[in-house]
Amino acid sequence: DVKVTQSSRYLVKRTGEKVFLECVQDMDHENMFWYRQDPGLGLRLIYFSYDVKMKEKGDIPEGYSVSREKKERFSLILESASTNQTSMYLCASSLGVGRNGGNIQYFGAGTRLSVL
């Protein structure tokens, strides 16, 4: 089974803090994704990565950055947390281009972040 592990289930941070959310996948997947999920807005893509050190902006990248130094690990960074970044953050991975079922995304359990 594919396993996507997010380092924290719940986080509480203060406005202005730098926040790191970590995600690790154990299936040698090429692609990794960060989403936020808010009531009524569904899943919104923040950033994704299709290879080590490669990244592309998603639909709502403002206020976020990412890092992918190793294939299995994808980090989301909030440079200066703000209250409007309080949300559920979901990490996902997918097998990659040219593979059967390569577009199926597998999700972690999520990190519920509260910024006070």
Place this chain on the structure above:
Amino acid sequence: QKEVEQDPGPLSVPEGAIVSLNCTYSNSAFQYFMWYRQYSRKGPELLMYTYSSGNKEDGRFTAQVDKSSKYISLFIRDSQPSDSATYLCAMSAGSNDYKLSFGAGTTVTVRA
């Protein structure tokens, strides 16, 4: 207009009822269609994966795709309280696509 529209519900049904969930989409290039189930405070998990038009059945779950109408459905037969969750549809044009387009999700409660 959103690329994928999904009625957010909530939907409440008695145990044993048939649950019908739907998504419509605007991009005629979509060929791969998925349904995810998300329990409260958990991440989404893949439930069904289909390609192009037609039906796919897996136990109590049936996924239907009608590309001519740009409409997909998920049916849950003999619904159980354990089926209470949010169901999200997702789709992409090709298996090489990095990104998926998601519906906003429909919350379903099955009453015992």
